[in-house]
Each structure stands twice: as C-alpha cells, then as structure tokens.
Amino acid sequence: MIPTSSDLNSTQDPAMAYNIRLKPDMPTLFEQSVAGRRGDSLRPLWTQARAPESMIPAHYLRPQPCLLPELSEPEVVRHYTRLSALNYAIDLGMYPLGSCTMKYNPKINEVVARMPGFVALHPYEPAALQQGALALMANLQDYLAEMTGLSAVTLHPSAGAQGELCGILMIRRALEKRGNARHKMIVPDSAHGTNPATASLAGYTTVKVDTNAQGMVSVESIAQLMDEDTAGLMMTCPNTLGIFEKDIQQICKIVHDRGGFVYMDGANMNALCGVARPGDFGVDVMHINLHKTFSQPHGGGGPGAGPVCANETLRPYLPVPVVVQDNGMYSLCYNKPDSIGQLRAFSCSFMVMVRAYAYIRSLGPDGILMNTHMAVLNARYLRHLLKDTFYIPYQTETLHETVFNDKWQKPYDVSTLDIAKRLIDYGYHPPTVYFPLVVQGALMIEPTESETKESLERFAEVLKQIAKEAQTQPKRLKDAPVFAPRRRFDEASAARKPILRAKRNLAPE
Numbered sequence: 001m002i003p004t005s006s007d008l009n010s011t012q013d014p015a016m017a018y019n020i021r022l023k024p025d026m027p028t029l030f031e032q033s034v035a036g037r038r039g040d041s042l043r044p045l046w047t048q049a050r051a052p053e054s055m056i057p058a059h060y061l062r063p064q065p066c067l068l069p070e071l072s073e074p075e076v077v078r079h080y081t082r083l084s085a086l087n088y089a090i091d092l093g094m095y096p097l098g099s100c101t102m103k104y105n106p107k108i109n110e111v112v113a114r115m116p117g118f119v120a121l122h123p124y125e126p127a128a129l130q131q132g133a134l135a136l137m138a139n140l141q142d143y144l145a146e147m148t149g150l151s152a153v154t155l156h157p158s159a160g161a162q163g164e165l166c167g168i169l170m171i172r173r174a175l176e177k178r179g180n181a182r183h184k185m186i187v188p189d190s191a192h193g194t195n196p197a198t199a200s201l202a203g204y205t206t207v208k209v210d211t212n213a214q215g216m217v218s219v220e221s222i223a224q225l226m227d228e229d230t231a232g233l234m235m236t237c238p239n240t241l242g243i244f245e246k247d248i249q250q251i252c253k254i255v256h257d258r259g260g261f262v263y264m265d266g267a268n269m270n271a272l273c274g275v276a277r278p279g280d281f282g283v284d285v286m287h288i289n290l291h292k293t294f295s296q297p298h299g300g301g302g303p304g305a306g307p308v309c310a311n312e313t314l315r316p317y318l319p320v321p322v323v324v325q326d327n328g329m330y331s332l333c334y335n336k337p338d339s340i341g342q343l344r345a346f347s348c349s350f351m352v353m354v355r356a357y358a359y360i361r362s363l364g365p366d367g368i369l370m371n372t373h374m375a376v377l378n379a380r381y382l383r384h385l386l387k388d389t390f391y392i393p394y395q396t397e398t399l400h401e402t403v404f405n406d407k408w409q410k411p412y413d414v415s416t417l418d419i420a421k422r423l424i425d426y427g428y429h430p431p432t433v434y435f436p437l438v439v440q441g442a443l444m445i446e447p448t449e450s451e452t453k454e455s456l457e458r459f460a461e462v463l464k465q466i467a468k469e470a471q472t473q474p475k476r477l478k479d480a481p482v483f484a485p486r487r488r489f490d491e492a493s494a495a496r497k498p499i500l501r502a503k504r505n506l507a508p509e
C-alpha cells in the first residue's frame with residue numbers, strides 16, 4: 001500500500017499522544033525518573049547495612065551521591081525494548097548501504113561464539129590453557145592468507161581504519177629500514193575518507209589522483225605521480241564505484257619499480273573472494289573488514305575487525321604479539337625487533353574472530369565463491385532493474401555495488417537526500433548517499449548476496465515508485481519520512497551542536 005496524504009496526517013491523531021510505542025518524543029530514562037523509586041526487588045545485603053565510609057577510603061567516595069535515574073525494573077526493560085524496536089536491522093529487512101556490506105549474519109556464528117569455552121576464556125590465562133583459541137586464530141590467519149595470496153597476517157586491528165594504519169606503518173617501517181621513509185602517498189579521489197586520514201596519521205602527505213572517465217585509476221596518472229619521494233599508493237579494489245581496477249597489475253609494477261609499496265583497501269573483498277587474489281596481482285599489504293566480508297553484526301558501533309595481510313617482505317613489521325606454533329603448541333610471541341609495535345590491548349577482538357571462523361568454515365571454499373558470485377549477480381541485477389530510473393554516471397560494468405545519482409530527479413527539485421528519506425516511509429533503510437565524492441548526489445547501493453530475487457525486485461519496485469512520485473508529487477519526498485519515529489533532522493546542527501544531556505527529572509539534593 002502506498003501511503004496517501006491523509007495517512008500523513010495520522011501524526012496529528014490524538015492516539016499518538018498516548019501510544020508511547022509510537023511517540024516520537026519518547027521520554028529518556030532521566031525524564032521518567034521518580035525520586036525514591038527502586039528497580040531492584042532484592043532484600044538488602046549485609047554490605048548495604050553498613051555505611052560506605054566504613055568500607056571505602058574517604059578520598060574514593062563521591063562528595064554527593066551520583067545522580068542516576070530512579071525507575072522500576074519494568075520501566076527500564078520497556079524503555080530498552082522500545083528503543084530496540086525503533087532500530088532498523090538486517091533481521092528486519094534489506095539494508096542496501098553501499099560500501100558497508102550489510103549482509104545477513106547467519107545465526108550459527110552466534111551459537112559458536114557463545115560456546116562456553118570461548119565465552120569463559122580470559123586473555124591472561126596461560127597459553128597452555130588457550131590452545132583452542134590460539135589454534136582458531138592461526139587457522140583464521142591461514143584462511144585469510146589463502147584468500148588474499150598474502151601470507152603474513154595479523155588479526156589485531158579493530159576495524160578497517162586501524163588496519164589501514166597498521167599497513168601504512170608497516171610500509172613506513174620497511175622504507176625506514178631501507179634508509180628513507182619518503183614523504184608522499186598517492187590516494188585516488190574515489191577513496192574512502194579513512195585512506196587520506198590514515199596516510200597523514202602515518203606522517204605522509206597525500207597526493208590525489210583523479211578517477212578517469214571509466215571510473216578507474218589510469219596507468220599514465222600513476223606513472224606521472226610515482227616518484228622516489230613517494231612511499232606508495234593506497235588503492236581500493238574494486239573501487240568505491242564498484243569497478244574493478246583493470247590496470248592494477250601494471251600500476252603495482254610501476255609503484256614497485258620506483259621503490260614503493262601498494263596498499264589495498266580490501267573493504268570490497270566480498271567481490272573478489274575465491275575469484276582473484278590481491279597478492280597475485282601485485283598488492284603488498286591490505287586489510288579485510290571482517291564485519292563486512294565475513295559477516296559480523298555491525299552498524300551499531302562494533303566491535304568489528306580489520307585484519308591485515310601482507311607479503312613476506314613486510315612480515316617482519318607485523319604488530320606484536322604474533323601467534324606462533326612450536327612443537328605443536330601455540331603461543332603469542334612479543335619478541336619481534338622490527339615490529340611496528342602493539343596496536344591495541346591483547347591480540348584481537350576475539351569473538352569477531354570466532355564468528356568469522358564459523359562463517360568461513362560453514363561456507364567452505366565453494367560457498368565463499370558462490371557468495372562472491374551472488375553478491376555480484378545481485379548488484380548487477382539491481383543495476384539492470386533501475387538503469388532507466390536513476391542515472392548511472394559511470395557506465396563501466398560494476399561488481400558488488402552500483403552508484404546511481406539524482407540527475408534525472410533534479411529537474412523536479414528532488415535530491416538524493418529526499419529519495420533516501422522517502423525510502424524510510426516504504427520500510428527500507430536508505431542506501432549510502434553522497435559517497436563516493438566523485439559522483440555528485442551519489443546513491444550507492446550494495447544489495448549483498450543475502451537478498452533473494454524477489455527481495456531485489458520489491459526494492460527496485462519501491463525505488464521506481466519513488467522516482468514516479470518525484471515527478472508527480474515531489475512534496476511527498478520533501479516531507480519524508482512521515483512514517484518514522486523522527487522526521488527530518490537538521491543534520492548540520494545535530495552534528496555541530498548536539499544536545500547530549502536530557503532534561504533531568506531527578507530528586508533534589
């Protein structure tokens with residue numbers, strides 16, 4: 001059912017004021033607080049009968065009691081349950097965010113990650129008691145090495161961005177060892193924002209290289225920019241337009257011939273797994289986003305993981321500790337004189353590794369290859385379904401995602417943002433918008449392999465419907481979303497002047 005304008009007025013219905021489940025201004029816990037209300041129903045423990053001063057040194061005590069909201073247990077439970085129902089999730093519907101690979105996360109991963117042996121493990125336990133966990137890490141490293149063709153693997157980095165930093169610091173260390181760290185790093189204009197940020201955090205000046213008319217980096221542009229003061233190139237492949245960089249092998253050769261290294265942003269590895277190996281086409285070091293390619297629940301802030309795979313030249317610079325095997329026993333080795341050091345506490349986000357391991361094992365090599373094919377097929381099918389509805393700025397054939405824009409909607413004063421907001425009314429999470437920056441008004445869609453043919457067709461149907469509305473009733477798009485707990489935000493103010501404190505309804509002191 002397509003909503004009508006009378007439905008739009010339902011927000012004025014008096015029932016809305018009472019229906020707390022739909023209420024847009026749902027009160028915060030602090031606003032619901034009533035002085036003296038208690039959430040626990042347990043009898044006082046002996047500790048509560050004693051004054052805190054008799055147990056804790058005075059200088060550790062607060063001068064005043066902490067101002068916490070006071071609520072009953074059901075109030076707290078209902079608050080969080082209501083909040084969870086406001087959330088969009090991959091378990092509720094399609095999540096077409098481009099670049100983010102919001103694929104369905106099989107529940108078997110969660111079953112495995114909750115096995116008591118993993119849950120109860122503490123990283124300070126002696127290696128002898130952690131053999132299973134260390135073996136899992138070593139095996140996962142082997143699988144990632146096999147898929148990337150890069151044999152030196154670390155599971156440390158907490159996300160793609162930290163993986164980038166790890167890889168670029170390894171390049172830096174390798175160049176320092178040769179006597180000159182160099183000053184510049186080449187980054188294409190289609191790169192994710194983390195790439196130039198990483199390069200400058202690692203001490204390099206970024207040199208931008210433009211995407212050509214085919215949506216790729218050209219051999220000539222790299223040949224022109226790559227010099228003896230450039231540490232190398234950071235390249236995403238397939239790139240953020242979903243296009244495979246067809247000249248990457250030749251580009252890698254140019255960088256290598258002038259003493260540089262090639263870093264590959266492997267966030268789009270879900271388009272390559274089982275088909276092509278970056279190590280084989282000349283990449284020296286890359287990261288993989290386990291939370292994208294290897295199915296981890298993500299989007300709510302993590303944890304994710306960005307393991308780094310490098311070739312043997314860069315192995316000595318891997319962060320510590322590294323998993324080593326000696327006489328059939330696994331352990332963590334910290335004694336690596338050339339290492340870039342330790343990037344985080346302990347050695348990885350372990351439960352993320354367990355889920356990725358379960359995912360890879362449950363699919364097997366055939367399943368992983370099939371996933372890659374399906375991710376590409378789904379994206380191409382969607383591109384085909386929508387090619388007459390939204391303009392495609394780069395005509396080159398794409399792999400796992402497609403970038404459209406709002407060129408055909410602009411004459412009706414409808415923009416990408418309006419289309420994205422209207423999708424919320426139809427019950428979909430919007431795609432990625434205004435990225436990559438090389439496309440004006442970008443609408444970037446990555447369906448992933450999880451969606452069925454019917455699901456893709458339904459989504460395309462909705463987008464066509466919205467494109468029709470853009471022509472006939474553009475105001476609907478301008479008003480969207482109306483069927484959401486919140487309408488349109490003033491996004492600039494929300495980012496610049498966020499209101500992080502709720503109005504407090506606490507007991508006077």
Ligand SMILES: *Cc1c(COP(=O)(O)O)cnc(C)c1O
Pocket residue numbers: 099100159160161162192194236240265267268289304306
């Ligand atoms: C997601 C992504 C990143 C950053 O990864 P995080 O895990 O979010 O830090 C980098 N590059 C590309 C192309 C990405 O899609």
